[in-house]
Amino acid sequence: MDATQQSEQVSLIIAIDVGTSNAAAAAYGFSNHHQRSTYLRLGELPTDYFHFIQFPSHHDTSDQEKSQMASWSERNDFLWGDEIDQAFHNGNITEPNRRIELLKHALDTRDEKRKRQRAVIQGQLDDLADECGVVSALDLIRVFCEKLLAHILYNISFAYGGDVVARAKMDFILSVPALWEFEQREMIIQAAQKAGIPPPKLVSEREAATVFCMHECLMRKPALYDAAIRRIQVGGSRDIIPKTSER
Numbered sequence: 669m670d671a672t673q674q675s676e677q678v679s680l681i682i683a684i685d686v687g688t689s690n691a692a693a694a695a696y697g698f699s700n701h702h703q704r705s706t707y708l709r710l711g712e713l714p715t716d717y718f719h720f721i722q723f724p725s726h727h728d729t730s731d732q733e734k735s736q737m738a739s740w741s742e743r744n745d746f747l748w749g750d751e752i753d754q755a756f757h758n759g760n761i762t763e764p765n766r767r768i769e770l771l772k773h774a775l776d777t778r779d780e781k782r783k784r785q786r787a788v789i790q791g792q793l794d795d796l797a798d799e800c801g802v803v804s805a806l807d808l809i810r811v812f813c814e815k816l817l818a819h820i821l822y823n824i825s826f827a828y829g830g831d832v833v834a835r836a837k838m839d840f841i842l843s844v845p846a847l848w849e850f851e852q853r854e855m856i857i858q859a860a861q862k863a864g865i866p867p868p869k870l871v872s873e874r875e876a877a878t879v880f881c882m883h884e885c886l887m888r889k890p891a892l893y894d895a896a897i898r899r900i901q902v903g904g905s906r907d908i909i910p911k912t913s914e915r
Contacts, residue, residue: 680838682820773901806859815864 789805825833842856855872860868 680836682840697805702739729783792863806855806862809856809859810862813860813865817863817865838866842868 784900786805789808821833840860842860857868857870
């Protein structure tokens with residue numbers, strides 16, 4: 669950045685996809701690979717798009733492993749992303765099954781299958797020590813948001829300098845599955861705010877998929893656009909953008 673840019677206020681728009689599908693349309697729209705991601709936009713030029721891998725998504729394995737959201741060590745610390753693999757490597761985690769997977773399902777009560785998954789996750793939370801401060805799905809998602817926000821701001825500071833974060837005006841957008849009920853949407857907002865995120869704007873996968881795929885068309889990346897249309901058929905938006913979509 670030059671001196672003029674340094675003196676101006678920076679506007680950051682940070683979009684977070686809270687889906688568990690590795691091909692979630694909101695994440696895939698700006699991405700050039702198949703992993704779920706978090707994005708921010710710095711300034712107005714397309715070259716100012718920044719890309720982060722959302723956690724953990726570091727291995728090309730099953731969807732279940734990719735959508736693993738949190739893990740804890742014998743010290744009752746919550747870990748995420750590379751921290752999980754490093755903890756196993758260092759011997760800090762000795763029970764591989766002590767993980768909380770499919771975090772999104774902790775909020776979803778649409779049918780009996782999802783209610784059972786929510787009960788399983790709540791049982792895992794009940795086993796945690798009180799010192800963790802995590803006793804509910806809301807607490808768990810708050811921790812997720814805290815770590816994700818810290819990760820994003822660290823990377824911005826590393827790339828552009830800490831003063832950028834200090835003087836930035838930040839707006840947050842959270843995308844959620846289009847069919848979620850009011851209760852789940854409100855819990856996501858509450859968790860984000862408890863994590864220190866300013867009141868976010870909430871968009872459905874329908875809205876996010878439309879906007880992001882249109883962006884790829886405008887950026888003249890037809891191959892990526894076609895790939896996004898194909899891949900979202902196996903993600904949470906498979907019923908939103910049909911395979912017959914045309915540019």
